[in-house]
Amino acid sequence: MVLSHAASDSDVSVHSTFASRYVRTSLPRFRMPENSIPKEAAYQIINDELMLDGNPRLNLASFVTTWMEPECDKLIMASINKNYVDMDEYPVTTELQNRCVNMIAHLFNAPLGETETAVGVGTVGSSEAIMLAGLAFKRKWQNKRKAEGKPFDKPNIVTGANVQVCWEKFARYFEVELKEVKLREGYYVMDPEQAVEMVDENTICVAAILGSTLNGEFEDVKLLNDLLVLKNKETGLDIPIHVDAASGGFIAPFLYPELEWDFRLPQVKSINVSGHKYGLVYAGIGWVVWRNKEDLPDELIFHINYLGADQPTFTLNFSKGSSQVIAQYYQLIRLGHEGYRNVMENCRENMIVLREGLEKTGRFSIVSKDEGIPLVAFSLKDNSSHTEFEISEMLRRYGWIVPAYTMPANAEHITVLRVVIREDFSRTLAERLVMDIEKVMHELDELPSRVINKISLGEVKSEDNGDNMVVTVKKSDIEKPIEINVKKSDKPIFC
Amino acid sequence: MVLSKTASETDASIHSTFASRYVRTSLPRFEMPENSIPKEAAYQIINDELMLDGNPRLNLASFVTTWMEPECDKLMMESINKNYVDMDEYPVTTELQNRCVNMIARLFNAPLGDGEAAVGVGTVGSSEAIMLAGLAFKRQWQNKRKAQGLPYDKPNIVTGANVQVCWEKFARYFEVELKEVKLREGYYVMDPEKAVELVDENTICVAAILGSTLTGEFEDVKLLNDLLVEKNKQTGWDTGIHVDAASGGFIAPFLYPELEWDFRLPLVKSINVSGHKYGLVYAGIGWVVWRTKSDLPDELIFHINYLGADQPTFTLNFSKGSSQVIAQYYQLIRLGFEGYRNVMENCRENMMVLRQGLEKTGRFNIVSKENGVPLVAFSLKDSSRHDEFEVAETLRRFGWIVPAYTMPADAQHVTVLRVVIREDFSRTLAERLVADFEKVLHELDTLPARVHAKMANGKANGVKKTEEETTREVTAYWKKFVETKKSNKNRIC
Numbered sequence: 004m005v006l007s008h009a010a011s012d013s014d015v016s017v018h019s020t021f022a023s024r025y026v027r028t029s030l031p032r033f034r035m036p037e038n039s040i041p042k043e044a045a046y047q048i049i050n051d052e053l054m055l056d057g058n059p060r061l062n063l064a065s066f067v068t069t070w071m072e073p074e075c076d077k078l079i080m081a082s083i084n085k086n087y088v089d090m091d092e093y094p095v096t097t098e099l100q101n102r103c104v105n106m107i108a109h110l111f112n113a114p115l116g117e118t119e120t121a122v123g124v125g126t127v128g129s130s131e132a133i134m135l136a137g138l139a140f141k142r143k144w145q146n147k148r149k150a151e152g153k154p155f156d157k158p159n160i161v162t163g164a165n166v167q168v169c170w171e172k173f174a175r176y177f178e179v180e181l182k183e184v185k186l187r188e189g190y191y192v193m194d195p196e197q198a199v200e201m202v203d204e205n206t207i208c209v210a211a212i213l214g215s216t217l218n219g220e221f222e223d224v225k226l227l228n229d230l231l232v233l234k235n236k237e238t239g240l241d242i243p244i245h246v247d248a249a250s251g252g253f254i255a256p257f258l259y260p261e262l263e264w265d266f267r268l269p270q271v272k273s274i275n276v277s278g279h280k281y282g283l284v285y286a287g288i289g290w291v292v293w294r295n296k297e298d299l300p301d302e303l304i305f306h307i308n309y310l311g312a313d314q315p316t317f318t319l320n321f322s323k324g325s326s327q328v329i330a331q332y333y334q335l336i337r338l339g340h341e342g343y344r345n346v347m348e349n350c351r352e353n354m355i356v357l358r359e360g361l362e363k364t365g366r367f368s369i370v371s372k373d374e375g376i377p378l379v380a381f382s383l384k385d386n387s388s389h390t391e392f393e394i395s396e397m398l399r400r401y402g403w404i405v406p407a408y409t410m411p412a413n414a415e416h417i418t419v420l421r422v423v424i425r426e427d428f429s430r431t432l433a434e435r436l437v438m439d440i441e442k443v444m445h446e447l448d449e450l451p452s453r454v455i456n457k458i459s460l461g462e463v464k465s466e467d468n469g470d471n472m473v474v475t476v477k478k479s480d481i482e483k484p485i486e487i488n489v490k491k492s493d494k495p496i497f498c
Numbered sequence: 499m500v501l502s503k504t505a506s507e508t509d510a511s512i513h514s515t516f517a518s519r520y521v522r523t524s525l526p527r528f529e530m531p532e533n534s535i536p537k538e539a540a541y542q543i544i545n546d547e548l549m550l551d552g553n554p555r556l557n558l559a560s561f562v563t564t565w566m567e568p569e570c571d572k573l574m575m576e577s578i579n580k581n582y583v584d585m586d587e588y589p590v591t592t593e594l595q596n597r598c599v600n601m602i603a604r605l606f607n608a609p610l611g612d613g614e615a616a617v618g619v620g621t622v623g624s625s626e627a628i629m630l631a632g633l634a635f636k637r638q639w640q641n642k643r644k645a646q647g648l649p650y651d652k653p654n655i656v657t658g659a660n661v662q663v664c665w666e667k668f669a670r671y672f673e674v675e676l677k678e679v680k681l682r683e684g685y686y687v688m689d690p691e692k693a694v695e696l697v698d699e700n701t702i703c704v705a706a707i708l709g710s711t712l713t714g715e716f717e718d719v720k721l722l723n724d725l726l727v728e729k730n731k732q733t734g735w736d737t738g739i740h741v742d743a744a745s746g747g748f749i750a751p752f753l754y755p756e757l758e759w760d761f762r763l764p765l766v767k768s769i770n771v772s773g774h775k776y777g778l779v780y781a782g783i784g785w786v787v788w789r790t791k792s793d794l795p796d797e798l799i800f801h802i803n804y805l806g807a808d809q810p811t812f813t814l815n816f817s818k819g820s821s822q823v824i825a826q827y828y829q830l831i832r833l834g835f836e837g838y839r840n841v842m843e844n845c846r847e848n849m850m851v852l853r854q855g856l857e858k859t860g861r862f863n864i865v866s867k868e869n870g871v872p873l874v875a876f877s878l879k880d881s882s883r884h885d886e887f888e889v890a891e892t893l894r895r896f897g898w899i900v901p902a903y904t905m906p907a908d909a910q911h912v913t914v915l916r917v918v919i920r921e922d923f924s925r926t927l928a929e930r931l932v933a934d935f936e937k938v939l940h941e942l943d944t945l946p947a948r949v950h951a952k953m954a955n956g957k958a959n960g961v962k963k964t965e966e967e968t969t970r971e972v973t974a975y976w977k978k979f980v981e982t983k984k985s986n987k988n989r990i991c
Contacts, residue, residue: 033600033613036834045832046569049594049824050576057587059579067581067817074541080575081545084554086562086774086781092552092899099544105528118528127622130816138671156651168800169816175798176633176814177672279581279817286581287782287819303670305663319671319814321625321664322562322774324782327819329544337540339531404587 020047057404063422063436064406066216066250066280066376070427075333078326079285085325096325099332100125103278106335108292110256111248111265111274115295122299123292124317125278125328129249130169131319132275132291136245137173137207139273139293142300144207147241153204161201162210163193164411165217167249170210179207185413191370192220195227199234208243208272213251213264217410218419219376221251221264228268235270243272243298250376252276253283257344258351259374272298278331281376283338283346283426288327346426350377353433354424360437366444370419377424382417388452391418397443403436515542552899558917558931559901561711561745561775561871565922570828574780574821582820591820594827595620598773601830603787605751606743606760606769617794618787619812620773620823624744625664626814627770627786631740632668632702634768634788637795639702642736648699656696657705658688659906660712662744665705674702680908686713686865690722694729703738703767708746708759712905712914714871716746716759723763730765738767738793745871747771748778752839753846754869767793773826776871778833778841778921783822841921845872848928849919855932861939865914872919877912883947886913892938898931 020026025044030036059069071079082096090097101120108121115121126132141158148155159180162170166183174181184197192215202209209231211222224246235241246264248255253276255262265274271294278288293299304315338346354377361367361381371380383391391407398405410417422436515521520539525531554564566574577591585592596615603616610616621627636653643650654675657665661678669676679692687710697704704726706717719741730736741759743750748771750757760769766789773783788794799810833841849872856862856876866875878886886902893900905912917931 030831031601032597034604035601035830035838037836038834039837039840040832040834042567042569042832045828046573048831049573049828052590052594053573053577053824056580056590057584059581059587062584062587064587065581065584069579071579072537074537076575076578078541078544078548079578080571082548083571083574083780084564084566085551086554086560089552089557089560091901092554092557092559095547095551099547102527106526106530109529127815128817131814134814172800172814277817285578285819286817305667319626319629319667320622322623322772322781324780324819324822329548333540333544335530336525336543337535337537339533339535341532342534343530345534406586 020044058402060427061402062404063428064404066277066423066425067286068279068283069285069425071283071285071330071334072337075330075337078329078333080326082325082329086322087325087328088322093325096328100328103328103331103335104290104292107252107276107290111252111292113266113292113294121292122294122296123290125331126275126289126291126318127287127320127323128279128289129167129247129275129277130172130289132277132289133169133245133247134173134177134319135317136273136275136291136293137177137179138303139299140207140243140245141177141179142303143298146300157205158207159203159205160207160210161198163198163212163215163222164413165192165215166210166212167216167247170247180205182206183412186411188414188417191215191218191410191414192222193227195223195230198227199230202231202234202240202242204238204240206240206242208245210245210247211264213246213248213255214376216250218371218380218421219250219378220372221255221259221262221375224264224271225268228270231270242270244268244270246271246274248274249277249289250280253281253343254347254376257340257347266294278327281347282331283334283343284327284330286327287324288331347377350424350426350428353377353428353430354379356430357422357424357433357437360434361440364437364441364444370417371421378421379424380419380421382419386418389447389450391420393447393453394440394443395420397446398439401439401442403439515539553897555922556897557899558923559899561772561918561920562781563774563778564780564920566778566780566825566829567832570825570832573828574825577820577824580820581817582823583817588820591823595823598823598826598830599785599787602747602771602785606747606787608761608787608789616787617789617791618785620826621770621784621786621813622782622815622818623774623784624662624742624770624772625667625784627772627784628664628740628742629668629672629814630812631768631770631786631788632672632674633798634794635702635738635740636672636674637798638793641795652700653702654698654700655702655705656693658693658707658710658717659908660687660710661705661707662711662742665742675700677701678907681906683909683912686710686905686909687715687717688722690718690725693722694725697726697729697735697737699733699735701735701737703740705740705742708741708743708750709871711745712916713866713875714745714873715867716750716754716757716870719759719766720763723765726765737765739763739765741766741769743769744772744784745775748776748838749842749871752835752842761789773822776842777826778829778838779822779825782819783826842872845919845921845923848872848923848925849874851925852917852919852928852931855929856935859932859936859939865912866916873916874919875914875916877914881913884942884945886915888942888948889935889938890915892941893934896934896937898934 020043023044025040085093085096104123105121108115108123113121144158145155159182160174161182164183164186171181182201184193184201198209211224211227213221228244231242255264265271273291273293275289275291278284278290279286304317306315358369358379361379362369366384367381368384369381371378395405395407405420405422407418407420409415515538518539520535580588580591599618600616603610603618608616639653640650654677655669656677659678659681666676677696679688679696693704706719706722708716723739726737750759760766768786768788770784770786773779773785774781799812801810853864853874857864861879862876863879864876866873890900890902900915900917902913902915904910
């Protein structure tokens, strides 16, 4: 007779994970546990909890790549233990980064000679890239003002109110004032004329977005450039442009090669792009390139001498994995111009399928344009009884994650739903999504409307609006918290 | 009869990669190629070029983890397509990060109540962590000075000259002056008394290192705290301490639990640690924790509302992978206190084996101490004919990567070799390394000495040099110059 107590202590490996005691204990959440547990148990417990995360491929909120070929996964796993910053030890990985920088700089028409090296760097994402670019502009501007004997303590940057949150971070952390060009209904990007009006002697640069996160639109960088050239002539200033091409940088060269937005415009001094968006790599890689050496003040660069040659580095992060850099290089040589073009064309096709499907329901106005990032931003034609937030919630039951958010100032009354078309969003999925949205609309039509913010909390009002009789009901305690949740997506924090 | 040209165009898939035309073409290095190539070819080409990188596990220069259990590799691969910042979409991943922060804060004895949430965040590495901590100190100090009506345009930070390069980055990018306490021969960490002397009204904080990258030594944070408390009493300032525990944070609690270096000391306001060093996770994860909410100015935090609850975020990076956060949580629950203690004790044992092996050769002075980060830093007793750089170079032939570097000011004449003992450096490898060191020394003994920069150009003991000797001398001089510059920055993480 075997004592079961003794067995479980001495022969732990005999028990299958779900038979063992490890799934009976509650893991501490605030403190490290005292004892070790077997690796199979650790794996199973974490894996199981993670089942309750959303499915990344059904996350239609994100621009960030969620699928790569198995060959690339293999390369990623093989290099996961390489610390990218050890240039001495991993010279090939370092060179792959340099090749990517060169390829991307050429893609953006940087004015480089045949074998001239581009000035740029790989980053963890566009946030780091933008901070580096902003830092370069700030330092250049400070040096110029110091040389002129003028005050240099109040730098500012001009952007549209549609900028992604990382510009606000840059402004707050690096002590630069953010001068935002407000939007208006029907015009959801930065107006170049208003932008140029806001420029003054303390402006370090004007930041234009190629691919606004809100509706995918490309800002008119050429117009901005031309107006800025004129203003510079008048004022004697030399205000440059930074193009935040986080999403658009890997789309425009393939779908819209005639569109002039990059280094072909003389005032554009630096560009950032996210490798992990339409660069088709998993999260964790961005790129920033400068026009030429003069646009990157040398004092910001740390010079490391490796293999006898000078390797300048300018990053905020130091140690990080090498996998994404290698994956980016894989994509660039695996796909080439031809492959990227095919992928982007497919995305655009599927975007139009979705767009037409939504239009056919007759319930939505399409806010996004056909040109730009392949995404569909749409709002309800009639949101008096149900809002876009409710649609978004109900779609979750079907597995889809579709975000709803309000526009920034001055168009806060507009709410949109947004679906991003990524490489792995096929036509089949697009058609299925349209069907599921139709199901959701039918369900909502049957439900009474929730009380919306128009009415002050707790009061009973009834309005007679002529043909639209709106009857409002006093809120119960349960309804109030639901309303607060519905307003949650105030700040569009999408990347 | 099949025309071979047609066959290779129409039926590319039948060719094995090495039979295909793809290995005959040179890939462009400056521009994207026009056409696509098959995925097998792309994989093979890149994989083959990467064979020429060093072997990460033989890279004894780095503190960063180079091996994890296969179960953890599996978890990482499964979450590689999760963008960590999408808190709405991946609430479990976000909660795992919060749990890690809480566990690490309590590991550092943060003064927290039982269910109280710790203040901290996961970062890409200690560089980002340090920048965030420094930013918090800078903003706190600025707010205080503004409130007092005093100038706030010249912040400075006091550190030792042994700091890792990311402090210099922080200083340069965030416009804070770096006041460094110089080292001296035999004392390679920041002297607390000198540090406290350098503190003035513009000092935003004093940064102490738990586990100097140069010698692995722990700085005496307790002494620094006590001296700073006194100075604060005298001056009325409230200068705080930040502990850069990038390496030491996951060692001290397990090997030296009695050592007081963390939040047990009242002036310590924030601590950073690298998850990817002795946190035993692959490169790409760091942690920073603050003592309490009041040590992190609210204006720096971006509040994102998710799942109806407030999720404050304070990071420089936005989108990034989730794999390393999940891997860190795996390690914390898989190993627990017991497991981490065992790993650190093994590292220390193997460090002693290596240290004793090197001492027994009789050719080296050991510069590192036995307590601290498990590494061995050592220099040649006699470097007149061959120096540590040559030893490092010759060792590469055997496959080992062991760095050599000179100390920073004011001990630049001292050169050391440094071997870091990581989790996956077994005793067998330690013994093999000693054997290979002995082989290298024997080889070098048989070679003539290289000409050193000590001699003035062109003259050597009055004997006229041939042109070849002069050329060799000049080359050697510049090579040494370049190597010295290369390792001067001590940018090994």
